[in-house]
Amino acid sequence: MTAALPRLNRASRPAGKAPVRIVHLGLGAFHRSHQAWYTQHAGDAGEWGIASFTGRRPDAADVLAAQDGLFTVVERSDAGDSFEVVGSIVEAVDGANVGRLVELVAAPQTAMVTLTITEAAYGPGADDVPLLVSGQEPTTPLGRLVLGLAARKDADAGPLAVVSCDNLSDNGNVARDGVLGIAREFDGGLAAWIEANVSFVSTSVDRITPRTTADDVALVGEKCGYRDDAAVVTEPFRNWVLSGEFPAGRPRWEDAGAVFVDDIEPYENRKLWLLNGAHSILAYAGQLRGHSTVAEALADPVCLQAVEDFWDEASRHLDGDELGIPDYREALLERFGNSRIAHHLAQIAVDASTKLRMRAVPVLRAEREAGRTGEAAARMIAVWAAYVETNAGLQDPRASEVEQANQLSGLDRIAALVSLLDAGLSREFAVVTLIHRLGQAFAAQAQPVAVSGNPT
Incomplete structure (x- = not known):
């Protein structure tokens, strides 16, 4: 049914793209229903575009890129469904494109890197160190982030924040330990620069977001009149608690209900x-x-x-x-x-x-x-x-x-x-x-x- 419909695109929408100031690792349904949704609803959303990189597979990036980053959030409750187009993702990239990731992390306008890479991805990155030393591309998200931070240091692009949005206790410090563990083995000077210039923000995230089905995609086509292969279905509830510093700035996520606290534990x-x-x-x-x-x-x-x-x-x-x-x-x-x-x-x-x-x-x-x-x-x-x-x-x-x-x-x-x-x-x-x-x-x-x- 949806195949004959026009694909969701920005051409018919007056709002332009925001500049990339957030790099995200882990382009999936939860990221789209949560961080991307909050960024769209920030009062200064027009200043904060997201470049999102996939993890293991390029599929989500391919689909989103074909829609110029646009997707529909379907909020579903027993009372019915509501539909909203979200445009805060302005670039969707295959995670294997490490060169583009490094370029964006090193860009002066980039203010933060956010992560939804799953709990298991914070394990030891020892396999990345020999790749980094030999000039090859790392294979894990944290290894690739270290390579990007090395480029940022070399470019003298200034400080930034790394914001973990995975279900880990003290996830900011877990991310910090993972990044520094790789950096110290690779380049002691880089590790020292990271300690001085990169903040690691801890968060608690909450929004139930199941996998989108073919029936969900068909429903969006029926109700909205366009084809959206990147639609996400989620509950009306959402919650985001953050603790840490943002040395290069951040969106006004509090406008969308995010809470900033001193003690997140x-x-x-x-x-x-x-x-x-x-x-x-x-x-x-x-x-x-x-x-x-x-x-x-x-x-x-x-x-x-x-x-x-x-x-x-x-x-x-x-x-x-x-x-x-x-x-x-x-x-x-x-x-x-x-x-x-x-x-x-x-x-x-x-x-x-x-x-x-x-x-x-x-x-x-x-x-x-x-x-x-x-x-x-x-x-x-x-x-x-x-x-x-x-x-x-x-x-x-x-x-x-x-x-x-x-x-x-x-x-x-x-x-x-x-x-x-x-x-x-x-x-x-x-x-x-x-x-x-x-x-x-x-x-x-x-x-x-x-x-x-x-x-x-």
Whole structure:
């Protein structure tokens, strides 16, 4: 149906392109629904264009480039859909085009580099160092960023900010450590320049953005009268909390509702534990019980109880009235129960060994330090262990080690899996036996069940 429609383009739109002042690594649906949306809604949006680079594949850049960077944000709720064209991305580039990335990072008008490269991409960049030393192009996002910063130093283009928008605790410092770790091995002078001239901003980001389907693309064509192969579907809710310095300036994101704080850790933990932690529980427990989306899993009383129990544990370690934990939990139930947002559990389930390290382990440790068992946090690990036992072809940075653990049995298998999350916990017999017992108990009730309705 949409093939005969004109492609979305800027020719029919009066607003011109803003100059590139933000370079983004990780061009995907979330970036488009979140950072690009906030930038479009900043009061000074006309001064802040984004050049967005893809990660592993060029597809998203090819599609967006054909539309001159324009795309539609579809906000979907039980009340209906709304449609908005976003034009803050003014250049969409294949991530393999390292030369263009280096050119833009080194440009004096570039004020920041933002990142949505997934949690797994912040690992050690040792493989990039010999490539940098030999004058070859790095292959990882942080390695490519280091090359760009080297060019910026050589061009004397001034300071800038690096803004991590991935689901990591203290993500600004994690990005800083990753960048400096590569830079120190490559060029000590560059590392010193980065320490003096580059700020690393921490953020907490939140907007549920499932994969766009062919039906979604067709709906945009029907309702808007143009073809948009880069449309994104998202919930009406959005949240962005930032902490850090912007030495070369930034958009007025606060006009769109972004919040700037001195201490971001409580907000990060609220998001990582309550939202992302619940997602992990639902991803594994829900699929084991035959569900495919967040809304379906949350309507299952067994899955809902596992989420509520974990929230009770995590909330004990989230202090401060400004966090509004009761209201936040209630809002999450409403958001998760939005049956028109098909947030697929299989999508959430990837990269578990990285995610659970930040979502389950801190709560489990905090509970045990307080003299409690941490049973609900342990259950998150237990349902993951049950899930990986029966699912081949895992998308996980440590998939081979998960497969090796699966060759073991009983407590030995659980200990090996827990060691991928936290070596210390894997040596605690009480923790391993608790996770093993919870996994067995869940397996006994893991048969699919028929559910209906919205638990909120």
